[in-house]
Amino acid sequence: MTTSSATPTVTPESLDDLRDAVGDHTGPLLVAGAGTASDWAGVPEPGATVLSTTSLTGVISHNPGDMTVAVRAGTPLVALQEILGEHGQRVAFDAARVGRGATLGGLFATADSGPLALTYGSLRDLVIGATVVLADGTVAHSGGHVIKNVAGYDLTKLLHGAQGTLGVVAELILRLHPTPVATATVSLPAPQADAAGRARAVAASPVEASAVQWLQEGATGRLLARLEGTRDGVAGRVTRLRETLGAGAELLSETDASAAWAAHEAAVDGAADNGAADRAVLRVGVTPSQLTGLLTGLTHATGVTAAPLTGVATLSVPATAGAVDDVHRRVADLGGTSLLRRRPAGRADLAALGPAPTSATLLRAVAASLDPDQRFGRGRLAPWLPTGVTA
Template identity: 55%
Template sequence: MTRAAPTTLRPTSAREVRDAVLDTPGRLAITGAGTAAGWAGRADDDVAATLDLSGLSGVIHHNPGDMTVSVHAGTPVLALQEQLAEHGQRLAFDAARVARGATVGGLLATADAGPSALVWGGLRDLVIGTTSVLADGTMVRSGGHVIKNVAGYDMAKLLHGSHGTFGPVVEVVLRLHPVPKAVACVAVDGPVAEAASRVLELMASPLEPIAVEWVSGDPGRLLVRLEGGAGTLPARVERLRELLGADAREVGPDAWDAHASLTDGPHTGGDADGPARDGAVVRIGCAPTRLAPLVEQLPAIAVTAGLATGVATVTVPGAAVTQVHDAVAAVGGTSMLRDRPEALDAPAWGPAPSALALLKAIKNQLDPEARFAAGRFAPWM
């Protein structure tokens, strides 16, 4: 007997989200813009309803003087940036998915980050408050003057990378930064080991790069982004070129397009006709000094590597996903599958973390009937 497709609920307010949770028996899938639908474990399709938060969008309150903004969780970051730019402000966040309409809540739930996380961190570091809905309908607020909420946890931190397992995020309060007066990018070609050596020298210098990423190719390219005043930036660019070597040159902002394409993956917005089109994309993280040697040993088709952050995105043959998880775990890192062909059956996560028992205990307290995000952390829980 064919199971009927689950009902899709499209709330437009936090109250409607709470009502949907209370009125729907059984499991709920949580979706938004769909830019990370294939990340982590595949969502269990045995759900009573799908909670689509894309209609929960818009700025609630922007305080330019305090450089903070509160938004509904379904707000696309791209649209938010356009509004903030009118006040000379920005959310200092540049994950590749932003260009495809990724929302604040979705980016928080997936713990995504971009190259500028080197300086500004991920959303975990930019979020100063959240409102979410628990499985029993409780509206939980965290942040601002509320250091610990009624649930007994700092929910703003727990929700980062939760993939919806603790319930839907409905509102987020964010810390803002000024739009830079000038931006420049310098590139130098070379293999990853050579790039890593240059990055060690760069990070010990006073140049203060905003982003440092290596993109695979023949032989590969190191990209370094600087921000600053219009009058002072040219001199810093020249010093950066001297540090990186005679072949270093200033390039335009479109130099980052290849980085974004490889980070996105061929099945979720990247280059569907490129060399990585049949591969699986794995996000890995480890100590920065271990990243280049790790990348060199992987059977990678394509790579973007944050040599100063220790975060990389590698595209590998589907059959090599387990090998990647094991290699990353061997150097004390973490890994997660974030793009794959539909037919590929591969583990989404590496070995279970040491804090798994704690994670399960929190899940059991906040969502004892496991109503939210079933399958996302399989096979751990």
């Protein structure tokens, strides 16, 4: 375990190191991985010791026959995919920031996901077990190879999307899927108002698209549908998919398909507006039937990329309190969720979350049980989890 005194940072190199670091540092702790989501959610309170997971890396065990892998949480997913690829397997997960070195623990803690969530779900669905260090130094195991559970909680579910609060994930056990032999992307020019109907037609057809995504492009946009499988199977399904989508649907070349999905990732990462200092990026989630109405009402949104069949979208709005609050309010009125995914430097005034749902009471109760002093990620879930407030 290494310690830096310039910026209080502790870098454990093993599970025992991590447990000791939590026990030895009695003040607030800020869990950090590769830093690809450092400006997500709420602004951490200053003065916390950074608990870096960047040395908690590597595969613990891989069982190709059972299609499971146990891995340390600081492992970049892109590195794990290379190892699994040698066995024709993968973690079927494609969040935009994976290519920038995002770690499994960070992706799990932020509840990030990508277009493949349509078929395979998020990491909440792919992670079947976790080893977690709690605020009192307890090493707890949930799911997978269970050794000890804590107070009946399913820690795997609790810490997914907790933004580094409640506890720190040390190890994860994931279910795997085969790497497809062939992939293909069909593109259709379509305004946002038509995207939902076209996407439903794809879902109702037998083509079994693994991902369906709409991208805003200028005054209009286009719908992308990805197919995966055997070469012959994909070829036949492409023909059927183009018939389903109608005139204008085309099979993209491998180069054009890569560029199209890269455009989606750029929008998610906020690069669609070139990282402009006057824009904020939010991720929203509503029921699929509500997504079109929500996006139509957000006339000031740009860089929109949306999954019509799951109700999830990422968008950019002016970096003003009014514009960000408007998105949060509209989503909350629909019973959905919203999260600030990028804030310009120095803009701590931008709300990370919308109005607190009734479930926030349960969140505070869980926090009071697992981390009563709010040592982990203090400020990340404010105001849903106010500093110093217990259940």
